[in-house]
Amino acid sequence: MAPNVKKSLLQGASNSNVVHPPEQQQHCGDCFNNNRVNDNGDDNDEHANIDMHSTSTDSENNPICVDVSTVSSWVCKSSKKSRRTVNPIRAIVDPILSSRSNKKDDGKEFINLSLGDPTIYGNLNPPDALLRAAEKCASSPLRRSYVNACGSDDARLAIAAHHSTENTKVDVDDVIIGCGCSGALELALTALLDEGSSILVPSPGFPLYQVIAQSHGATVKPYRLDPKKNWECDLEDMEALVDESVRAIIVTNPSNPCGSVFSEKHLENICHLAARYHVPLVSDEVYGGIVFGDCKFHPLASISAKLGNIVPVITASGLAKQFLCPGWRVGWLVIHDNECGALSDVKVGIKRLAQISLGASHLAQGVLPAILNPPTADVSREIFEWKLNLNATLSKQSMFLCDRLISCQGLGFVRPEGAMYAMVEVNPGYFDAEITNDIDFTKLLLDEENLFALPGSAFGAPNFFRIVYCSPVDVLDEAVARIERFCWNHQNRGK
Secondary structure, eight states, rough: TTTOOOSSSSOOOOOOGGGHHHHHHHTTTHHHTOBBBBSSSOOOOTTOOOOOOEEEEEETTOOEEGGGGGGGGOOOOHHHHHHHOOOHHHHHHHHHHOOOOSBBBOOOBOOOOOOOOOOTSSSSOHHHHHHHHHHHTTGGGGGSSSSOOOOHHHHHHHHHHHOOOOOOOOOOEEEESHHHHHHHHHHHHHHHHTTTOEEEEESOOOOOOHHHHHHHOEEEEEEEGGGGGGTOOOHHHHHHHHHTTTTEEEEESSOOTTOOOHHHHHHHHHHHHHHHTTOOEEEEOOOOOBBTTTOOOOOHHEEEEEETTTTEEEEEEEEETTTTOGGGGOOEEEEEOTTTTTTHHHHHHHHHHHHHHTTTTTHHTTTHHHHSSSSSSSHHHHHHHHHHHHHHHHHHHHHHHHHHTTTTTTEEOOOOBBTEEEEEOOOOOBOOOTOSSSSHHHHHHHHOEEEOEEEEEGOOOOOEEEEOOOHHHHHHHHHHHHHHHHHHHOTTOOO
């Protein structure tokens, strides 16, 4: 080999596998030998028409050879964070859905009661005021530009006004807009958590909290929600979990997946507990205001303020569920700090992290002033009446669902008080040997009745399943008829 020619970059690569382009082969004895003709005048069969190397040159224009026969061993390693990011729902749901067909041989259309999207059936629609505001923003050149990473001034001002109460006044600087409520929660938890730290989360609860925490090398400590007390937090269990690793307690109100709405007294007790241990609260209120009957929604920050601002609260909310536009991806955080400024450093951290995604769509943010802080009394009344109608519709559908479920033997439930979900309990002892838990139940229900509901195990609640009751009443009617037939068919006849 010529003295100026560099050897293969792959250590240990055999030079017998080196093949250069013809113009460089004169420099390489291996290439020369490999390209010799045999006694019959044919090319060497072993290397004929095979380009096994990729070449480039060094600073002196000498050929550098890389053995591409080893390219199959070239693996780009993913980050630790990406490997730690695992959604527990997928591990449970994907094997169940893999056997689904859109239409059964018996003609049963697929009914999906698992997806927490209130818009998929088209029977629930956003307020006209929101759509008018969106149309106006779409034609405005001002909404086509980049926007402050924490959100546009007018949108943040509207959020601040919306979350201000008699007891707590929110400053625009305390508002950070994110890509949906989920994105806002990620900002908050990322600013709070380090490897080895932890958060307390409700069980049953929204799995996203766990996904975010574990992606950062933190852990979650689930505290129990008690179905015998309308899914209230078990405060003794919550208190027993608090230690020096805990950075925050997450409270979901109204609840996904349980549909519960906490009383003012219960929220006061949560605030007192958090204050005793100097642990901030993260309040997921994306379903705030979606309540039924005599139930009333109490923002957690207003409860803390009423008690003398005893504990700092980070409120997470958004447009998705309260205004029926989840695909627009507009959520926000509101920082309610205490007199000590306990969240000052966290707020700075959240704002720094917001620089990564540069906020939600400027266009979508543009509807917030018209919706959260209406410009006229007429628009305010229009939105108020729309909210009343939405709650009445969801309440009616919830009642219809639960009244029908009473006839399904082997099942139990706690009537929802808000949000758009019901948790249904499965009593395995009532059913035959094919059903031993919630995963068996939901898989067989899909196989036999072409109806899917999320297993409770996905939310940390084995032997429950979650139903979304946003679909029209006729769909719910057909769904419960199938569930009732399924329960009858799988009844344990030996008892």
